[in-house]
Amino acid sequence: MLRKTCFRLLCLLMPAMTLAQQTTEYPNDYLSPEFHAGRRAAFREMMPNNTVGVFFASQVRVRNNDVDYQYAQSKNFYYFTGLEEPNSLLLLFKQPVTILGATGTEFIFVQNRNPQQEMWTGKILGVEGVKNKYKIENVFTNDKFTASTFDFNTVDSILSLYKGEDILSKYNTGNQLSRMAGIIDNVINSGKKLADPRYSTSRIMSALRGIKQPEEIKLLEKAAAMSCEGHNDVIRAVKPGMTEYQAQAIMEYNFKKNGSEYPGYPSINGSSENACVLHYVTNLRLMKDGDLLLSDCAAEYHGYTADVTRTIPVNGKFTPEQKLIYELVLEAQDSGFAACKPGNPFGAVDAAARRVINRGLIKLGIAANDQEARQYFPHGTSHHLGLDVHDIGPRTLQEGVFLTVEPGIYIPPGSKCDKKWWSIGVRIEDDILITKDGHRNLSASSPRTVAEIEKMAKQKSIFDK
Ligand SMILES: [Mn+2]
The missing domain is CATH 3.90.230.10 (Creatinase/methionine aminopeptidase superfamily)
Structure with a gap:
């Protein structure tokens, strides 16, 4: 009882968190690149041997006519990268592989710079921007990811939750995200199994994010x-x-x-x-x-x-x-x-x-x-x-x-x-x-x-x- 009272008193004495006014030009309290790198490493640690994790950015969603909803990144993709741009794909391999001449376990395919589009909707980071800001080693533009970029038959299974993410939707065909998701979907439909149909990927994500x-x-x-x-x-x-x-x-x-x-x-x-x-x-x-x-x-x-x-x-x-x-x-x-x-x-x-x-x-x-x-x-x-x-x-x-x-x-x-x-x-x-x-x-x-x-x-x- 006394302990409980003491604890309550302590709670009352603890100052409530006060929110500091931003003083830098832009917020500077984002998760660090080291945080995201640490989460990717923790995922790889839990992956079965000879598998690949496949994580897509969220789809841009239409609100009506030519107006989109405010973009909200896929939470798993954000957890592993911090990147808030659409049309991106992250591949995490258990063992190092070589893709497009680069050898490693982490590959990300991102939007290319596009002055015309950037005039309307703001800066696209591009390959150099993503390398500098997020410190991910192997960065390519998303057009480099094609059906022949990597032979997925050389891995035992694909760890992904893409089927529940509304990125293959017919309303969204023709963009880079749906195109890349289509490649992965074809691989899986032609026999390359999702690890424990979705289950083990969910279990790993739950253990990490929980x-x-x-x-x-x-x-x-x-x-x-x-x-x-x-x-x-x-x-x-x-x-x-x-x-x-x-x-x-x-x-x-x-x-x-x-x-x-x-x-x-x-x-x-x-x-x-x-x-x-x-x-x-x-x-x-x-x-x-x-x-x-x-x-x-x-x-x-x-x-x-x-x-x-x-x-x-x-x-x-x-x-x-x-x-x-x-x-x-x-x-x-x-x-x-x-x-x-x-x-x-x-x-x-x-x-x-x-x-x-x-x-x-x-x-x-x-x-x-x-x-x-x-x-x-x-x-x-x-x-x-x-x-x-x-x-x-x-x-x-x-x-x-x-x-x-x-x-x-x-x-x-x-x-x-x-x-x-x-x-x-x-x-x-x-x-x-x-x-x-x-x-x-x-x-x-x-x-x-x-x-x-x-x-x-x-x-x-x-x-x-
Ligand atoms: Mn609630």
């Missing part, structure tokens, strides 16, 4: 800190008469202000019954006195995303019913946190949180048994978090695993319980890094308790300054 390295943790700390700034500003600013999209604007302003490239996933800002829709992204409703607002929003920073949810009273004060449900979810989250330690199975966090929620819903007369309780808490408590918001990782908690703890209770109108509970939807979500002897909450700089939230709600918002 354990966060110190450089990745720094970016995740920043993503979590700017996410918390957004949530805190929403807690201060929200009031009856404001719309859900205005709450979203306050949130995302804070992300962008701090250099986030995108929200890590579409921002969820659901008030009243909309809080009961798990992935509500419409965000159009006018909020009223007495509503709860559930905001599940987080920033992505240099490829790494946080995932934070806070649920707050729109008028600054929880009703007695809202408070009962809120504090039940909070207790469940605390129980989930307690299960976050090395050696525990991933599912121990959900088991701990669900036990509290089931017991509480039965006690309040909302559910008759565990099975009925499940309909009010229909999702899992945790998922891995990192390059993807729903990331990949090991099933046993260990140092470097990064996961969410996010229990919730959702009681939509019409539920089979007393009407006084209807339209209450509560989720509380934090981002937990497993440490050597326990865990650290990277999103602790946004308040979770009823008292702390009601106190923050009284503070001046960005609109009062």
